Amino acid sequence: MPEPxxxxxxxxxxxxxxxxxxxxxxRMIRHARECIEYGFDAAMVPGSWVALVAGELRxxxxxxASAIDFPTVGVMTSAGKAAEAVELVRLGATQIDIGVQVGWxxxxxxxxxxxxxxxxxxxxxxxxxxxxxxxxxxMDERELAVSLAVAAGASYLKNASSGAIETANPESIAWxxxxxPAGVLVKASGSIKSAEQAISLIEAGASxxxxxxxxxxxxxxxxxxxxxx
Numbered sequence: 407m408p409e410p411x412x413x414x415x416x417x418x419x420x421x422x423x424x425x426x427x428x429x430x431x432x433r434m435i436r437h438a439r440e441c442i443e444y445g446f447d448a449a450m451v452p453g454s455w456v457a458l459v460a461g462e463l464r465x466x467x468x469x470x471a472s473a474i475d476f477p478t479v480g481v482m483t484s485a486g487k488a489a490e491a492v493e494l495v496r497l498g499a500t501q502i503d504i505g506v507q508v509g510w511x512x513x514x515x516x517x518x519x520x521x522x523x524x525x526x527x528x529x530x531x532x533x534x535x536x537x538x539x540x541x542x543x544x545m546d547e548r549e550l551a552v553s554l555a556v557a558a559g560a561s562y563l564k565n566a567s568s569g570a571i572e573t574a575n576p577e578s579i580a581w582x583x584x585x586x587p588a589g590v591l592v593k594a595s596g597s598i599k600s601a602e603q604a605i606s607l608i609e610a611g612a613s614x615x616x617x618x619x620x621x622x623x624x625x626x627x628x629x630x631x632x633x634x635x
Contacts, residue, residue, distance in 0.1 A: 411608060413601035413626050419608055420620040421471055421593070423450040431458065438462035444624055448501065450616060453494050460498025471501045474526065479505030479539060479567050484522045491530035502526065503535040503593075503616075505567060508542050511551055519551075523558035533561035535593050535614075538582075540565050541572045552585045562593045562614065569597030576610035583611030601626065 422444075424437045434451065438459045441449045448469030451459050460470045474490050475482040482490075482505075491502055504526050510519045527534050536555040540548055555563060563582045566572035574594040582592045594607040595616035601623050604615055617623065 411605045413624055416601060416604050416608075416615075417445040417620070417624050418447055419604070419613070419615050420446045420623065421448045421450045421469070421614055421616045422446040422620040423616055423618045425450065425452055425473070425477070425618075429455070434458055435462055440621060441468050442466055444621060446620055447614060450503070453490065453497070453499075456494055456499050457497040469500045470498050471503065472499045473503040473505075473537075473567075475505030476503065476537070476567055477570070479537060480507045480509055481505075484518075484525050487522065488525040488529040491526045491532075495530050495532055499532065501533045501535065501561075502530055503537055503564065503567075505537050506539065506551065506555070508539055511543070511547055511554075516550070516554065520554040520558045523555055523560060527559035534559065535562035535564050536560040537564045537567040537595070539567060539571050540578055540581075548581075549585070552582070556587060556590055560590060562591050564593045564595050564616075566596045568595065571596060573597040574603070574607055574612075574615075576606045579607050579610040579612045598623070 422441050434455045438449050448471045449459050450471040453472045456472050472494050474487050507519050507522050523536055538551050563586055565578040574596040579592055579594050586592055591613040592611055593614040594612040598604055598615055598617040599619045604623050
């Protein structure tokens, strides 16, 4: 029987996130070094800092993640998203999270919704995590969004882009896990602030957790952060 998860054992599940306006070069270097110090799965950083972070993490085995069409989701063109994916990979990204076109889905633009995702998958050649924004969708739309994301080649399904859309919860994660076919995993995202919450998400089936409170979670330190990521 596996050992129960502890706060200290959560680091390999965490994608250590720093996406803010005005972050300095020195702070981004420290972010990368925190990933090494605590053994996080990946550093999640803005595209403008991918090359720097990739240099800091080279040879460590820690992933370099970035996001496209985020934090305001569904505002980029499909061609723009695909082109940005190519550039991020060139700079050193090993995985990419992408926003989806919620408005297209609600407008019945099914082929366009799927191709928006598929274009990034084809262009990037790295694992793509699709931020589904579940609370913005009806139950029928949720089912359709999952099936289209899977058909488009998504490697991960995400409940939401941030806590502004949904606080990550076991119910949403278990729902996604139940619908993810073999080879497609689930990442939880949205105001993950405590070890207790993180453990509940992993127990529900999440393979990864996106959070800006990774250090506080694994060390048990009190956090004053209010960021939603």
